[in-house]
Amino acid sequence: MTTVTVTGLTKRFGAFEAVRDLDFEVTPGITGFLGPNGAGKTTTLRILLGLIRPTAGAATIDGRPYAALAHPRRTVGAVLEAGGFHPGRTARRHLLILTTGAGLPASRVDEVLDQVGLADAAHRRVGGFSLGMRQRLGLAGALLGDPGVLILDEPANGLDPAGMAWLRRLLRDLADQGRTVIISSHVLAEVAQTADRAVVISGGRLRYSGLLDGLAADGLEAAFLRLTEEAPR
Numbered sequence: 297m298t299t300v301t302v303t304g305l306t307k308r309f310g311a312f313e314a315v316r317d318l319d320f321e322v323t324p325g326i327t328g329f330l331g332p333n334g335a336g337k338t339t340t341l342r343i344l345l346g347l348i349r350p351t352a353g354a355a356t357i358d359g360r361p362y363a364a365l366a367h368p369r370r371t372v373g374a375v376l377e378a379g380g381f382h383p384g385r386t387a388r389r390h391l392l393i394l395t396t397g398a399g400l401p402a403s404r405v406d407e408v409l410d411q412v413g414l415a416d417a418a419h420r421r422v423g424g425f426s427l428g429m430r431q432r433l434g435l436a437g438a439l440l441g442d443p444g445v446l447i448l449d450e451p452a453n454g455l456d457p458a459g460m461a462w463l464r465r466l467l468r469d470l471a472d473q474g475r476t477v478i479i480s481s482h483v484l485a486e487v488a489q490t491a492d493r494a495v496v497i498s499g500g501r502l503r504y505s506g507l508l509d510g511l512a513a514d515g516l517e518a519a520f521l522r523l524t525e526e527a528p529r
């Protein structure tokens with residue numbers, strides 16, 4: 297069981313406090329990470345992935361900060377934005393480079409291409425991919441190490457309705473296998489259909505952490521607006 301724990305997390309950029317004294321825990325299942333623009337979601341996820349350092353506190357995966365993980369790619373997979381692909385490379389080549397860099401078996405490439413529904417596009421150049429295909433390719437990269445934790449920023453962005461239904465099923469399967477899936481999203485209806493739990497932040501502070509059911513008795517949007525209004529930093 298993989299647990300993500302955020303304790304006393306504070307991040308300042310100069311005098312600006314992007315997140316302040318955040319405490320929450322994420323256990324296996326699907327958790328929606330919600331908050332208005334500028335709430336501090338990306339900052340929190342970037343700290344969790346070891347991309348930036350906290351000013352105070354910690355974000356850990358099974359008790360270890362990202363930098364101290366023995367096998368980071370096998371522990372956590374992330375898609376923070378569906379970009380950063382070399383347009384001239386094929387999907388297969390892109391994933392092969394990732395596996396080599398991470399010391400993972402090349403056999404994983406075809407497995408994840410299949411898993412995200414891109415097997416038929418494996419030999420096409422990424423430059424010609426639609427946004428939805430890029431989302432799938434990003435997800436394939438995150439799945440390469442078969443990690444226990446998946447962190448996805450707006451994973452439904454660019455997917456058509458069939459793609460969204462497909463993503464929902466995939467994430468549910470991954471969660472049912474005991475994985476901890478964190479999806480950061482603004483599409484509340486999508487989160488309401490997909491997630492078991494929610495963490496809501498606003499103005500850099502925690503507003504809610506718990507079951508989605510407990511939050512959304514009067515609808516997720518009403519609960520979200522109530523929790524995130526008048527949240528002075």
Ligand SMILES: Nc1ncnc2c1ncn2[C@@H]1O[C@H](COP(=O)(O)OP(=O)(O)OP(=O)(O)O)[C@@H](O)[C@H]1O
Binds near residue numbers: 331339
């Ligand atoms: N490197 C940085 N330097 C200065 N300020 C930053 C930096 N990174 C983020 N911020 C600020 O911190 C705040 C939180 O940003 P963050 O990107 O974490 O929010 P978010 O919840 O992910 O928002 P969105 O939903 O719009 O993506 C914002 O006001 C942002 O301008």
